[in-house]
Amino acid sequence: MAARIIDGKAEAARLRAAVRDEAAAFTTRHGLAPGLRVIIVGDDPASRAYVRTKTRMAAEAGIAGELIELPETSTTVELLSRIERLNDDPATHGILVQLPLPAHMDAEAVLRAIDPGKDVDGFHPLNVGRLFSAGRSLPEDLLVPCTPWGCLHLLRTTLGSDGLAGCHAVVIGRSNIVGKPMAALLLGADCTVTVAHSRTRDLPELCRRADILVAAIGRAEMVRGDWIKPGAVVIDVGINRVATGDGGSRLVGDVAFAEAIRVADAITPVPGGVGPVTVACLLRNTLIAAQASTRRTGSPAPR
Ligand SMILES: NC(=O)C1=CN([C@@H]2O[C@H](COP(=O)(O)OP(=O)(O)OC[C@H]3O[C@@H](n4cnc5c(N)ncnc54)[C@H](OP(=O)(O)O)[C@@H]3O)[C@@H](O)[C@H]2O)C=CC1
């Protein structure tokens, strides 16, 4: 039987609707909408397209999104001073700096400079540390990295809230954006977790032992159908643009979808899987950050 296709687009729409309701209540109560600032440095067309999607989705959910576009030639110091101003701005509840930054910039210093309470990507070392030291339940004000949170959400939707316990989860990829925080979340969900990477020996054999397989590699359709355990749940994080015969291009994941669908119990498509849920989580994190800021200061309103 063909696998169930996990509908990330529909799940993202549900998440955004919930954010929209709460954002409206926040705005009524505080006279100020939750505010998100997305900073992009340089003019990579794919990155620009992503961030425009983020700010458009924000507006639809009642979040005041603003895109800050800086030239490729900006310096780390210039970006840091921009971040400091946003840290001090009471109308800014969430700050996201689109990665990767140009090679001449110090990305680590930039991520450290973002107020951890406004760090809607969850990449600040304080938030990373809080995630890795959390147990089975996450602190409710914790800003969790959006992509792995989205993957966990889709897994819970597919397997049920207790359906992950005891599963062997294999995560391919160990980046700070996806692989490592994904492993932390799966551990917290009582999975037995293996993290694979480019030096892992016999990756196909390891994958065949996975009840849950998360692919976050960045290599088009690398994971083949015969790497997948029959009945496994497959989460494909990869976003790869490949050329088509007619001179155009299309998006594919890190998993050979047509093969995997014959073996897996359930699988996320690309596009329409993890990507949209990632963006919904960003809006959710902005709302969480805004709500937490009012608990700290009593009021987020400018004075
Ligand atoms: N849908 C979404 O919302 C998002 C999608 N993405 C996509 O997910 C993918 C991964 O992103 P990201 O984590 O940032 O990428 P990185 O390039 O930072 O990390 C890739 C990881 O894959 C591992 N890897 C590379 N080649 C192999 C191989 N042949 N065998 C096993 N492991 C390998 C690397 O291993 P090593 O550490 O040894 O180098 C590394 O750990 C990309 O396609 C990206 O576009 C990313 C973020 C969000």
Ligand SMILES: Nc1nc(=O)c2c([nH]1)NC[C@@H]1CN(c3ccc(C(=O)N[C@@H](CCC(=O)O)C(=O)O)cc3)C=[N+]21
């Ligand atoms: N600081 C930072 N935070 C990020 O979260 C971050 C980042 N930098 N840099 C780049 C990656 C990538 N990423 C995606 C988000 C949504 C889609 C998405 O919505 N994809 C649609 C398709 C989009 C299209 O058609 O091009 C889908 O999969 O259906 C994709 C990729 C977030 N990232």
Ligand SMILES: [Mg+2]
């Ligand atoms: Mg750098």
